[in-house]
Amino acid sequence: MNRTTDGAAFWDRLAPRYSRMPIKDEAAYQHKLAVTQSHFRKDMAVLEFGCGTGSTALLHAPHVRSILATDLSEKMLEIAREKARHAGVTNVTFEKASFETLRAEDEGFDAVLGLSILHLLADLDGALHKVYRLLKPGGRFFSSTVCIGEMGVVTRLALPMATWLGLAPQVNELRAGEIAESLERTGFAIDYTWRPRPGSPVFIVARKPGADAPPGSL
Numbered sequence: 648m649n650r651t652t653d654g655a656a657f658w659d660r661l662a663p664r665y666s667r668m669p670i671k672d673e674a675a676y677q678h679k680l681a682v683t684q685s686h687f688r689k690d691m692a693v694l695e696f697g698c699g700t701g702s703t704a705l706l707h708a709p710h711v712r713s714i715l716a717t718d719l720s721e722k723m724l725e726i727a728r729e730k731a732r733h734a735g736v737t738n739v740t741f742e743k744a745s746f747e748t749l750r751a752e753d754e755g756f757d758a759v760l761g762l763s764i765l766h767l768l769a770d771l772d773g774a775l776h777k778v779y780r781l782l783k784p785g786g787r788f789f790s791s792t793v794c795i796g797e798m799g800v801v802t803r804l805a806l807p808m809a810t811w812l813g814l815a816p817q818v819n820e821l822r823a824g825e826i827a828e829s830l831e832r833t834g835f836a837i838d839y840t841w842r843p844r845p846g847s848p849v850f851i852v853a854r855k856p857g858a859d860a861p862p863g864s865l
């Protein structure tokens with residue numbers, strides 16, 4: 648099974664339903680938005696990969712200069728572009744690309760966002776190296792990741808079956824500690840780790856060391 652091509656078909660099928668799904672934990676979502684925006688400046692260039700139907704990018708748009716928001720699913724992006732048109736947002740560019748094949752300038756971004764996506768990537772270390780390369784020195788990587796490796800045995804046994812039936816994407820059984828270790832191996836410093844409850848997705852703000860660190864207010 649090819650995770651990228653089969654993944655695109657899965658997410659294309661899910662896109663209309665995904666766009667109507669309510670946010671599971673609104674308070675946690677608002678907290679992550681606020682923490683992220685506390686690091687933003689109006690002159691910043693931001694990359695979001697795996698942007699889905701674009702809601703988060705559109706909320707961040709007024710706080711930065713530009714956002715390149717990418718996803719491998721064209722159907723997700725169609726919905727995202729329609730939302731941007733409706734909201735009158737003009738500084739977000741939606742582009743179809745898997746993160747693995749995305750071509751972008753090294754050190755071209757002040758911040759990178761990867762939300763509900765790290766557990767879907769076949770090569771976590773490779774992806775984090777790419778994020779590191781794309782960030783300017785001092786830039787930050789904001790991630791929020793469901794940690795399937797910490798879930799109960801029933802969920803973990805059911806997931807491969809759901810994937811086989813086409814009801815779930817291929818996922819990695821990540822634990823929060825593995826993400827932190829991979830970030831640190833890559834060279835990131837971890838500024839902030841937060842979970843509203845044990846078992847909730849882990850939100851991590853990681854910094855690429857360097858002199859040009861944007862001001863943060865954590």
Ligand SMILES: C[S@@+](CC[C@H](N)C(=O)[O-])C[C@H]1O[C@@H](n2cnc3c(N)ncnc32)[C@H](O)[C@@H]1O
Nearest residue numbers: 658697698699718719720723745746762763767
């Ligand atoms: C769980 S959704 C998360 C969407 C959005 N970030 C959010 O938080 O609502 C995962 C998204 O990642 C996209 N995706 C999956 N694998 C990807 C990859 N390798 N490269 C880029 N996007 C990917 C899917 O198409 C989907 O839109």
